[in-house]
Amino acid sequence: SSSPAVLTCKAAVAWGPGEPLVIEEVQVSPPQPMEIRIKVVCTSLCRSDVSAWETQAIFPRIFGHEASGVVESVGPGVTEFSEGDHVLTLFTGECKTCRHCTSGKSNMCQVLGLERRGVMHSDQKTRFFIKGKPIYHYCAVSSFSEYTVVHSGCAVKVNLAVPLEKICLLSCGVAAGLGAAWNVADISDGSTVVIYGLGTVGLSVAQGAKVRGASQIIGVDINPEKGEIAKTFGITHFVNPKECNESIQQVINQITEGGADYAFECIGDTGMITTALQSCCQGWGLTVTLGVPKVHPELTAHYGTFLSGRTLKGSLFGGWKPKSDLPSLVDMYTKKEIQIDEYITHNISFEDINQAFSLMKEGKCLRCVIHL
Numbered sequence: 001s002s003s004p005a006v007l008t009c010k011a012a013v014a015w016g017p018g019e020p021l022v023i024e025e026v027q028v029s030p031p032q033p034m035e036i037r038i039k040v041v042c043t044s045l046c047r048s049d050v051s052a053w054e055t056q057a058i059f060p061r062i063f064g065h066e067a068s069g070v071v072e073s074v075g076p077g078v079t080e081f082s083e084g085d086h087v088l089t090l091f092t093g094e095c096k097t098c099r100h101c102t103s104g105k106s107n108m109c110q111v112l113g114l115e116r117r118g119v120m121h122s123d124q125k126t127r128f129f130i131k132g133k134p135i136y137h138y139c140a141v142s143s144f145s146e147y148t149v150v151h152s153g154c155a156v157k158v159n160l161a162v163p164l165e166k167i168c169l170l171s172c173g174v175a176a177g178l179g180a181a182w183n184v185a186d187i188s189d190g191s192t193v194v195i196y197g198l199g200t201v202g203l204s205v206a207q208g209a210k211v212r213g214a215s216q217i218i219g220v221d222i223n224p225e226k227g228e229i230a231k232t233f234g235i236t237h238f239v240n241p242k243e244c245n246e247s248i249q250q251v252i253n254q255i256t257e258g259g260a261d262y263a264f265e266c267i268g269d270t271g272m273i274t275t276a277l278q279s280c281c282q283g284w285g286l287t288v289t290l291g292v293p294k295v296h297p298e299l300t301a302h303y304g305t306f307l308s309g310r311t312l313k314g315s316l317f318g319g320w321k322p323k324s325d326l327p328s329l330v331d332m333y334t335k336k337e338i339q340i341d342e343y344i345t346h347n348i349s350f351e352d353i354n355q356a357f358s359l360m361k362e363g364k365c366l367r368c369v370i371h372l
């Protein structure tokens, strides 16, 4: 086929921090070597998009990183994808050749890892323009656009039969939570689990813990409305810190008779990491952090916490190697071994994308799926 040209389409552009997105006509460059251009079908809004939009300094910018779509064209050298393939985007890629990709121990790709400067990995430039002016990317995905360009290592092919409007959630939040439970913590049968923060991430940890046969899955959230919905994902006890007379760690220590086997921080509040550690049992208690703090990135903990045998573990994307491992999660969804649909509280048309931001800021949604 002839080589792809610049195309013009609609994109939701963020012009400044916290400013409502504006649907604009943007020019999208053809895919460069080893890149693909994708027609985005669905993208869900993740807490990280909202946090970055509120706090970061790189603008104008196209956010969005949890997405599914169809390959529109491929750049020079791409053999893995062809026009019409269905894909999920990856906010952290996998080159399959670097030290980390070949280690068997890490998903922290040194070539296509988390991109923070708003440009493409290969040439530090953008693929979006308005009247010749660059519009920056987010996580080298930028799915709040009808078309986007990503590195071929930052997308994974999926079966044509799976519904793109559901599996976009596997691009980030749901997969991160399941991976934290299965890969990072490796929760064992009959164990006790406490989860701080019952958004999509925390409730995906809950689902993962339930699949592994945890005996107690305690959910902690300051939003009282989370108690009811959390039960459908396996939460056995709901604790609202606002309604506790004792400290949260005391409450957890009572329920679990001496501390949970596993604690997960899914809020993005480093103070809660300290609390999570204190609610784990001595000897083998493991705290896993998933939240991305907006402020106060440093954490405090008494060294005795660790001297008595507790562990603190971090991970990105639940430890999954994104390209290698996501197809198996998609298969599990197809076989109804994991739930995804239940996290979708709202379906929103692209023109109404700002509603999704409002719903998330107000704590009124789990995932909003935006249909392009």
Ligand code: APR
Pocket (backbone or CB within 6 Å): 046, 047, 048, 051, 173, 196, 197, 198, 199, 200, 201, 202, 220, 221, 222, 223, 226, 241, 266, 267, 268, 269, 290, 291, 292, 293, 363, 365, 366
């Ligand atoms: N104590 C308990 N719960 C809290 C607190 C607190 N101090 N502050 C917030 N929460 C709850 C909110 O009420 C909400 O239910 O934490 C939950 C967070 O959920 P979402 O905002 O829906 O976020 P989610 O998409 O699940 O992501 C959680 O993981 O990937 C990161 O950047 C992401 O840091 C964020 C975290």
Ligand code: ZN
Pocket (backbone or CB within 6 Å): 094, 095, 096, 097, 098, 099, 100, 101, 108, 109, 110, 111, 112
């Ligand atoms: Zn790599």
